[in-house]
Amino acid sequence: xxxxxxxxxxxxxxxxxxxxxxxxxxxxxxxxxxxxxxxxxxxxxxxxxxxxxxxxxxxxxxxxxxxxxxxxxxxxxxxxxxxxxxxxxxxxxxxxxxxxxxxxxxxxxxxxxxxxxxxxxxxxxxxxxxxxxxxxxxxxxxxxxxxxxxxxxxxxxxxxxxxxxxxxxxxxxxxxxxxxxxxxxxxxxxxxxxxxxxxxxxxxxxxxxxxxxxxxxxxxxxxxxxxxxxxxxxxxxxxxxxxxxxxxxxxxxxxxxxxxxxxxxxxxxxxxxxxxxxxxxxxxxxxxxxxxxxxxxxxxxxxxxxxxxxxxxxxxxxxxxxxxxxxxxxxxxxxxxxxxxxxxxxxxxxxxxxxxxxxxxxxxxxxxxxxxxxxxxxxxxxxxxxxxxxxxxxxxxxxxxxxxxxxxxxxxxxxxxxxxxxxxxxxxxxxxxxxxxxxxxxxxxxxxxxxxxxxxxxxxxxxxxxxxxxxxxxxxxxxxxxxxxxxxxxxxxxxxxxxxxxxxxxxxx
Numbered sequence: 001x002x003x004x005x006x007x008x009x010x011x012x013x014x015x016x017x018x019x020x021x022x023x024x025x026x027x028x029x030x031x032x033x034x035x036x037x038x039x040x041x042x043x044x045x046x047x048x049x050x051x052x053x054x055x056x057x058x059x060x061x062x063x064x065x066x067x068x069x070x071x072x073x074x075x076x077x078x079x080x081x082x083x084x085x086x087x088x089x090x091x092x093x094x095x096x097x098x099x100x101x102x103x104x105x106x107x108x109x110x111x112x113x114x115x116x117x118x119x120x121x122x123x124x125x126x127x128x129x130x131x132x133x134x135x136x137x138x139x140x141x142x143x144x145x146x147x148x149x150x151x152x153x154x155x156x157x158x159x160x161x162x163x164x165x166x167x168x169x170x171x172x173x174x175x176x177x178x179x180x181x182x183x184x185x186x187x188x189x190x191x192x193x194x195x196x197x198x199x200x201x202x203x204x205x206x207x208x209x210x211x212x213x214x215x216x217x218x219x220x221x222x223x224x225x226x227x228x229x230x231x232x233x234x235x236x237x238x239x240x241x242x243x244x245x246x247x248x249x250x251x252x253x254x255x256x257x258x259x260x261x262x263x264x265x266x267x268x269x270x271x272x273x274x275x276x277x278x279x280x281x282x283x284x285x286x287x288x289x290x291x292x293x294x295x296x297x298x299x300x301x302x303x304x305x306x307x308x309x310x311x312x313x314x315x316x317x318x319x320x321x322x323x324x325x326x327x328x329x330x331x332x333x334x335x336x337x338x339x340x341x342x343x344x345x346x347x348x349x350x351x352x353x354x355x356x357x358x359x360x361x362x363x364x365x366x367x368x369x370x371x372x373x374x375x376x377x378x379x380x381x382x383x384x385x386x387x388x389x390x391x392x393x394x395x396x397x398x399x400x401x402x403x404x405x406x407x408x409x410x411x412x413x414x415x416x417x418x419x420x421x422x423x424x425x426x427x428x429x430x431x432x433x434x435x436x437x438x439x440x441x442x443x444x445x446x447x448x449x450x451x452x453x454x455x456x457x458x459x460x461x462x463x464x465x466x467x468x469x470x471x472x473x474x475x476x477x478x479x480x481x482x483x484x485x486x487x488x489x490x491x492x493x494x495x496x497x498x499x500x501x502x503x504x505x506x507x508x509x
Contacts, residue, residue: 010218010246019248023215030204037200041193048186055182059175123167130160222250226257238265289333297326349477349505354393356386356420356427363400364418370408377415378408386422391502395474400429402467403494407433414491425500426480432493438486447472447482471496479506 012019133156140149222244229242238261244254300323303311311319360382371378400418407416414434421428438446447468475482480498 008214010222010244010248010251013247016219016248016250019215019218023211026211027208030208034197034200034204038197041197044193045190048182048189052179052182052186055175055179059172059179063172123164123171126160126164126167130157130164133157133160218246219250222246222254226254229257229261233261233264236268238262238268293326293330293333297323297330300326349392349395349502351391351502351505352393354389354391354396356389356422357382357384359393359397359400360418360420362397363404366401367404367408370405371416374408374412376408376411376413379415379417381417381419383421386420386427387500389427389500389502391478391498392474396478396498399471399474399496400431402471403431403496406467407431407435407492407494411435411491422500426497427500428495428497430493430495432491434491437488437490438484438492439488443484443486446484477506478502 014022133152137149137152137157140146140152222242225242225244229240232238232240241258241261242254244251246254300319302308304316304319304323360380364378364380368378404416404418411433412435416431416433419430419432472482475496475498478498479502480496482494482496484492484494486492
């Protein structure tokens with residue numbers, strides 16, 4: 001299809017409403033034009049039909065004249081050929097009436113065949129001479145001069161009669177030839193008119209389709225280009241610009257989109273810089289905080305172990321609380337450090353062979369005392385024939401420990417269970433609890449950074465909301481995924497899957 005026409009329509013300095021209205025008016029004009037051409041063709045066809053009817057009447061009148069001429073001349077000639085004793089007054093009167101009837105036919109033709117006046121004039125002239133001769137012959141018969149009458153008939157009337165017959169034949173033949181010509185011309189004109197109507201109709205339909213194509217693509221093409229631009233923006237590419245030549249609302253929208261893309265690109269660069277600075281700051285601060293905190297925890301443990309002498313019970317209780325709070329703070333610092341490394345792309349998995357049974361047993365041993373303190377049943381279901389895996393065992397232990405620790409922390413009564421299966425080269429791990437459950441509106445939010453199902457200031461359980469965010473990123477770095485199934489008051493089940501054999505580390509957003 002012609003590409004320049006949509007561009008021409010797009011560059012017209014008019015609004016979309018005006019362009020649509022103009023297109024509808026043009027199409028309406030085309031329909032009116034086709035209707036007018038069709039009516040004109042029908043009018044011409046009707047006039048040709050009327051002309052053919054008149055010509056048919058003329059031919060019929062000519063043939064009637066030819067018939068009457070032959071019959072009347074034959075009748076008069078037959079009358080003159082009778083024996084003298086049979087020619088009476090009645091016979092002569094009948095012959096004269098026949099001659100007068102022929103005159104009436106000629107007079108009627110003056111109105112039917114106005115275009116044959118020359119030929120009719122010749123027929124009239126010959127007829128008048130014939131009438132004169134026949135009148136003289138009849139007068140001679142009336143005076144018993146039959147021989148002279150027959151001689152007049154033979155020498156003058158009969159040749160006149162022959163010429164009259166030839167003239168009437170010529171009149172009929174000419175009319176029939178004209179009728180044949182008119183029929184052929186009418187057929188040719190009909191075919192021409194038919195092709196004219198078809199041409200106008202096809203041309204109008206083609207022009208309407210071309211106009212519809214140009215108008216539609218002048219609207220659709222910019223929308224498609226802007227849709228591609230939106231997809232690129234959604235993917236984080238702010239370098240592209242959409243080129244829309246329209247001089248209407250779509251052109252204005254494209255220009256605004258380009259300005260918005262440029263502004264978003266500038267802001268995105270600023271955000272990336274701020275994010276890098278934040279990650280660098282968190283990593284630096286985490287390292288700086290871990291060193292003195294580890295020293296505090298080390299000295300506290302030495303004091304509790306009576307390395308520096310006996311410690312009173314009251315001071316021991318305080319030191320144990322200090323040590324517990326320090327460990328909690330160290331866990332938070334480690335979580336922030338892990339998150340900053342992931343965001344900075346500096347966290348690297350140490351891929352090696354591992355046993356999923358050993359991972360589960362290690363986590364079970366680490367949290368068994370916590371479950372016992374809350375009198376929770378801790379159940380594990382691990383098939384003995386699990387295949388050996390390949391991945392970062394330490395990080396997977398961190399993931400499972402975080403999930404099981406959360407389940408124990410938020411469950412006051414009942415049980416916590418760990419279930420592992422392997423199917424088609426994929427580990428599927430489920431951590432279930434009988435806790436309060438998670439609202440559906442919060443089930444996606446809890447995997448985001450610094451988010452918790454209960455983020456109110458009166459929540460019972462502490463935490464920064466980084467554990468599940470780090471867990472999700474570690475699982476995705478292994479090529480797996482994590483999700484939760486939960487109902488309020490019915491407990492929760494956290495599922496995650498990951499390949500049994502991880503060959504390379506995946507990039508995460």
